[in-house]
Amino acid sequence: MDLFYTKADIAFRDDVRAFLNSHLPQELSETFFNFKRHSWEQMIRWHKILAQKGWVAAHWPMEHGGTGWTPMQQYIFDSEAMMAGAPRLRPFGLKMIGPVLMRFGTDEQKQRFLPRILSAEDYWCQGFSEPGAGSDLASLKTRAVRDGEDYIVNGQKTWTTTAQHANWMFTLVRTDPQAEKPQAGISMLLIDLNSPGVTVRPIRTIDGDHHVNEVFLEDVRVPANLLVGEENKGWTCAKFLLGNERVSIANVGQSKAEMSLLKRLARDRTVDGVALIDDPVFGAKLADLEADFLAQEVTNLRMLAGIKPGQEVGPLSSLLKLRGSEIQQRIQELSMEAAGADAAPWRADRAAGGGKGDGYGVHGWLTSRAFTIFGGSSEVMKNIVAKQTLGL
Amino acid sequence: MDFTPNSEQQMIADSFAKVFAAANEPRRVWQELGELELLRLTWPEDFGGFGAGCSDLVPVLCAAGASGAPEPLIGAAALPGLALTRAGTTAPAVPDGEISLVLAESDLHLVDGRLSGLVKVAPGADVANTLLLCLPDDRLVALPVDAKGLSREVYELLDGRGAADLHFQQVELTQGSVGGSTAGLHAWLCDAAAMAFAADALGALCAIRDMTQEYLRTRKQFGKTLCSFQALQHAMVDIYHDTEHFLSLVHLAAKTCDSDDVAMRKRAVSSVKRYLGGRMRDCIASAIQLHGGIGVTEEYPLGALAKRVIVADILNGSSASHGARLARLIAEETRAELNVTGQEKDVA
Numbered sequence: 246m247d248l249f250y251t252k253a254d255i256a257f258r259d260d261v262r263a264f265l266n267s268h269l270p271q272e273l274s275e276t277f278f279n280f281k282r283h284s285w286e287q288m289i290r291w292h293k294i295l296a297q298k299g300w301v302a303a304h305w306p307m308e309h310g311g312t313g314w315t316p317m318q319q320y321i322f323d324s325e326a327m328m329a330g331a332p333r334l335r336p337f338g339l340k341m342i343g344p345v346l347m348r349f350g351t352d353e354q355k356q357r358f359l360p361r362i363l364s365a366e367d368y369w370c371q372g373f374s375e376p377g378a379g380s381d382l383a384s385l386k387t388r389a390v391r392d393g394e395d396y397i398v399n400g401q402k403t404w405t406t407t408a409q410h411a412n413w414m415f416t417l418v419r420t421d422p423q424a425e426k427p428q429a430g431i432s433m434l435l436i437d438l439n440s441p442g443v444t445v446r447p448i449r450t451i452d453g454d455h456h457v458n459e460v461f462l463e464d465v466r467v468p469a470n471l472l473v474g475e476e477n478k479g480w481t482c483a484k485f486l487l488g489n490e491r492v493s494i495a496n497v498g499q500s501k502a503e504m505s506l507l508k509r510l511a512r513d514r515t516v517d518g519v520a521l522i523d524d525p526v527f528g529a530k531l532a533d534l535e536a537d538f539l540a541q542e543v544t545n546l547r548m549l550a551g552i553k554p555g556q557e558v559g560p561l562s563s564l565l566k567l568r569g570s571e572i573q574q575r576i577q578e579l580s581m582e583a584a585g586a587d588a589a590p591w592r593a594d595r596a597a598g599g600g601k602g603d604g605y606g607v608h609g610w611l612t613s614r615a616f617t618i619f620g621g622s623s624e625v626m627k628n629i630v631a632k633q634t635l636g637l
Numbered sequence: 638m639d640f641t642p643n644s645e646q647q648m649i650a651d652s653f654a655k656v657f658a659a660a661n662e663p664r665r666v667w668q669e670l671g672e673l674e675l676l677r678l679t680w681p682e683d684f685g686g687f688g689a690g691c692s693d694l695v696p697v698l699c700a701a702g703a704s705g706a707p708e709p710l711i712g713a714a715a716l717p718g719l720a721l722t723r724a725g726t727t728a729p730a731v732p733d734g735e736i737s738l739v740l741a742e743s744d745l746h747l748v749d750g751r752l753s754g755l756v757k758v759a760p761g762a763d764v765a766n767t768l769l770l771c772l773p774d775d776r777l778v779a780l781p782v783d784a785k786g787l788s789r790e791v792y793e794l795l796d797g798r799g800a801a802d803l804h805f806q807q808v809e810l811t812q813g814s815v816g817g818s819t820a821g822l823h824a825w826l827c828d829a830a831a832m833a834f835a836a837d838a839l840g841a842l843c844a845i846r847d848m849t850q851e852y853l854r855t856r857k858q859f860g861k862t863l864c865s866f867q868a869l870q871h872a873m874v875d876i877y878h879d880t881e882h883f884l885s886l887v888h889l890a891a892k893t894c895d896s897d898d899v900a901m902r903k904r905a906v907s908s909v910k911r912y913l914g915g916r917m918r919d920c921i922a923s924a925i926q927l928h929g930g931i932g933v934t935e936e937y938p939l940g941a942l943a944k945r946v947i948v949a950d951i952l953n954g955s956s957a958s959h960g961a962r963l964a965r966l967i968a969e970e971t972r973a974e975l976n977v978t979g980q981e982k983d984v985a
Contacts, residue, residue, distance in 0.1 A: 248892050248901065508971040522971060528964030533915065535967060536886070536908035543885035550639045564878045624871070631870035635850055635877060 249546055250321070258321050265329040268294055277330030280506060280605055285410055288332040292365045295334075301363055302339055309347060309355070310363050316549035323498035333499055335407060337369040338362035342415045345433075345486050349474035354435070358413075372402040372416035372436065372460060373483070379404075380625045382417070383427040383480070387462060389418035389434060391469065396420075396434060398442075398465040404619065408445045408458040412438050415486075416462075421477050433479035435471040436462070452611035453591075487621060488562055495562075495569030497545045503576045504538055507531075510583040521583055530582075534575050541568050560634040563626050570616035570623070577613045581606030640888045642696040649678065650696035657704035667708050667764070676710075679718030681725075686718055691829060691891040695836045702840025705941050707797040711833045712761020713737045717769050719829055720777060720822070727817035729779045736779075737765035740826055741772050745805060751786075752778075752808040758952065760834075763791040763799035775822040779814050796944035821899065828906040831953035832890040835909045838949035839880075839887045841942040842917060846880050848939060849873060849924045856929075863927075872923050879916045886912055903966055907959040913949055914956020921946050 250258065273287050283291075295301035303319045305311020314322065327333065343362050346354050361367040378385040387400025398418055408414065414436045424430030438445065442465040447455045474482050511522040511531065521527050548561035581588055584606040591604055617623045631637040642650060652675060660666045670676050679694060680686020694715055701710050716738035721728045739762055745754035752770075762768060770778040782789055786808040791801045853864040853873055863869050890909045893902035921943040925932035932939055950956065 248889075248896055248898065505974075508967060509974075512968070512971045512975065520968075522968045525961070525964070528968065529960050531967055532907075532960045532963035533911060535904070535963060536911040537882075539889065539905065539908050540882035540886045540912070543889045544882055547640060547885060561881065564881055567878065568882065627871045627874040628867070630874045630877065631864075631867075635870075635873060637850070637853060637864035637870050637873060 249543075250317075254317060254321060257318055258325060261322050261325045262329075264298065264300075265325060265331065268298065269326075269329055269331050270294075273332060274330030276332075277502070277506075280510070283332035285407075288334065289365055291332045292334055296363050296365065301334070302343065304340070305343060305347070309343075309359050317546070320498065320546065320549055324501050325498075327498040327502035328505065330502070333496075335368075337371055337407065337411070337415075338367065340489055341371060341486050342369050342435075344489055345415070345473060345482050348485060349433075349482050351470070353470065354473065358435070367413050368407070368411045370405050370408040370411035370414045370438075370458075370460075372405060372414040374404045375401060376403055380622050382483070383431065385417055385419060385431065387416070387418045388422070389420050389432065389467070391420075392466075394469055396467045396469060396472070398434065398436065398462045398467055400462050402460040402462070403448070403457075405445075405458045405460045406456055406619075408438070408460050409447060409455065414438055414460065415473070417479055417483055420479075424477065428480040430477055431479040431483070432476050433473040433482045434467050435473060436465060436467055440465050440467070442466075450612070451614060452608050454608075454612070456612075456615075495541070495545065495565035496573065497542055497565075497569065500538060500569065500572055500576060501542070503573070503580075504534070507576055507580050507583060510580060514583055514585065516585070527579075527582065530579055534572070534579060537568065537572055537575075541565065541572060544568075560630070563621075563630045563634070566620065567617075567623055567626050570613075573616055574610070574613040577606060577609035579606075581610045640695075640884065646693055646696045649675070649693075650700045653697050654700040654704060657700065657706040660704075660706065666706065670708070670710075670714075676714040677718060679715050679722065681718070681722045684718075684721060684731075686722075688722060689718075691719070691832060691894040692888070694833065695839075695888060695891050698833055698836035699840035699843065702837035702842075702942075702945055703844040705797075705841070705844075705938065705945070707799070709737070709761030709764055709799055711830070711837065712739075712759065712800075713764050714761075715833055716761075716826065716830055720769060720771060720826055723822055723825060724777050724816055724819045727819050728777050729814055729816035731769060731779045732767055732781075734766040735764050736767045736769050737762045738769045738771065738826070738830075739803065740823070740830060741770050743773060745770075745772070747772060747774075747810075750810050752780075752805040752810065754805050756803040756805075758794075758800050759803055760794065760798060760800045760952065762789070762801040762803060768803070771823050771826050773823050775818045775820060777816040777819075777822070778810060779816075780808070780810070784808050794948055796941060796948050798945075798948070825894070825902075827953060828890075828902055829894050831906050831910055831949075831959075832887070832894050834949035834952055835883075835887050835890065835913060838913060838917070838946045839884055841945040842880050842883065842920065845921060845924045845939060845942050845946075846876050848942075849876060849927050852928055869927060872927055876920045876923055879912075879920050883909075883912050883917055900966060900970065903962060907963040907966070910950075910954060910956055910959035911963065913946065914959075917946055918950060 273291055276283055276287060292301055300312055302311040303314055303322050307313035339362060343359060346358055373382060375385050375387060387398065389396040389398045416434050416436050417431050418434050419430050420432040421430030442463040444461040446459045448457045448459060450456055511527065512520055514521045544561060545565055548565060588605045588607045652673060656666055656669050677686040678689045682688050713735060717736045720738050739756055739759045741756055745752060745756055765782055768780045768782060770780060772778060786806040788804045789801045794800050850873060853869055854862060856863045886905065886909045890905040893905040924939060925943065928939060931937050
């Protein structure tokens with residue numbers, strides 16, 4: 246999108262490229278260009294390299310150790326890093342709880358947690374969904390009862406991504422079951438996952454992987470100073486957080502990188518003597534995906550230009566989440582078609598991160614089913630847009 | 638990346654909208670726009686124009702599309718100006734009066750200084766005294782419509798805008814009426830024309846979107862407003878979202894037409910055309926569906942707006958041919974990437 250870049254943007258991009266050239270370990274970029282997935286350890290390694298440079302929290306203000314970059318610079322950095330084959334940093338600390346603490350947290354919470362997000366000493370997960378509260382998040386039942394200086398928490402969370410790696414969980418709990426509206430009785434607590442009474446159990450997903458977990462909370466004591474914002478006002482924090490999450494799910498930079506992999510795969514694969522990329526039927530699908538991606542990329546830039554520091558993202562964020570998750574699914578779908586029969590074997594070493602063969606594309610297709618479900622299912626997103634943006 | 642028009646662009650677009658809104662008799666609108674110097678927006682300053690580019694044009698054409706104005710703004714004002722600006726000193730001399738740009742395709746042959754063949758469906762060519770023909774070899778030709786051997790069949794398009802078929806029988810070109818060649822001019826004008834009609838369609842789509850939203854808010858069935866039904870809400874959200882994405886693409890296409898990045902221009906314009914023939918076609922169909930019976934009457938204004946979108950869809954290359962062009966472009970670029978990097982990490 247050079248057309249939209251100012252001279253300063255282009256100078257910035259060149260700086261970013263130079264940094265990526267010298268600091269992105271070859272082992273990490275090779276993983277990507279060999280059509281494999283980055284491991285958790287690789288992701289953490291990259292996180293720490295960025296932290297050392299002061300670039301790990303691209304969208305944080307400088308006072309909290311962020312870069313102070315404009316939204317455009319953040320996008321440039323993200324897309325350049327993705328195109329260079331860098332691992333995608335997980336959003337839970339950097340994009341989700343970090344900004345919530347800056348906005349709603351106490352000084353003590355900010356001082357305690359923000360530096361540890363930057364350094365990767367802490368890793369966070371999100372305790373929102375419950376077995377009975379999926380799309381209808383406000384119906385959550387996990388109970389927190391005040392007991393002196395603590396809350397005692399009982400309940401069960403589910404679909405908790407990366408809870409197996411995390412040591413902290415930002416959690417929505419019910420503090421007032423009598424509140425008139427279900428949203429009004431909810432609070433946000435920060436829970437140390439090493440506390441007695443916390444049990445994490447894996448859930449295998451349809452792609453055969455371990456992304457998500459169930460988290461059981463039995464008489465877990467949480468000091469009251471780990472309440473974020475006011476008691477019973479947790480819904481406000483959650484809405485703020487979900488707005489950010491939805492932008493993050495759109496993952497425009499990552500889609501751009503995955504599009505380029507898909508095109509290479511289609512270029513290098515020959516079917517009946519014709520490169521797949523020249524096949525008119527496949528080409529038409531690729532062209533439509535390209536058009537949708539281009540529209541999304543520009544819409545994303547429009548949204549970024551509209552964000553004022555510290556404010557919530559505008560109505561375009563819902564659109565980006567909806568279309569962005571769809572685009573990622575279609576990239577995987579075409580990758581599955583491009584990989585062809587090579588993707589059918591499902592051998593054990595697939596767990597080492599895939600590659601062009603085993604499960605390539607199929608795995609992504611299966612994984613990406615969740616993208617239109619988590620962070621607000623597409624149908625819930627449309628309900629929200631209909632009500633809030635269109636006033637229907 | 639804020640595509641909100643700047644104050645100058647907005648002022649100009651507002652002037653157009655004001656004239657359109659006050660319209661009673663169509664030819665008067667055209668005169669008024671001329672008197673306000675608004676028809677020379679894209680013309681070179683040497684011709685008394687403002688030298689506006691494609692991006693400046695988008696808000697104006699949106700206003701035209703939204704108002705349903707039948708005036709031949711694209712063929713007889715915007716495109717001739719863009720063509721003359723682009724051709725610069727290689728452009729032929731053009732007389733005063735109404736000038737329409739006509740994109741000649743391979744059906745028109747220039748042999749020994751004589752033009753023969755046919756140009757079908759030239760929008761805006763109905764009003765011209767002078768045709769500014771762009772030949773496939775990137776030269777411009779200025780030709781009076783009463784030239785010997787040239788016959789013109791004038792008609793209305795499905796959306797009420799004027800157009801003409803032009804029959805050339807050994808039409809002799811006088812010296813000075815043929816300009817020099819400007820590399821890439823024909824291809825550029827084809828893309829600029831597609832972009833211009835798309836910008837007009839964007840205005841129509843925004844009007845359709847607002848109209849449909851308002852209809853859902855007010856129309857009652859089963860004792861409640863239509864907007865209380867979830868299936869209808871979701872259909873409306875799809876229209877809203879697709880229109881926003883289309884807006885992004887139209888502005889991108891305009892910006893690329895103003896730039897020298899040919900590959901990006903083709904990619905953006907073909908994406909726009911793909912949207913017109915796909916998602917936007919679905920949008921207007923859905924808007925008619927959401928209106929129910931009233932949506933299929935000729936009297937209700939939705940239909941006229943929808944027809945404008947169809948015109949943008951079917952003129953200037955089919956959705957299929959633009960899909961194919963986009964696919965070829967992707968294939969070429971992905972191969973070029975291989976050549977540049979020599980050996981790629983993934984090929985090892």
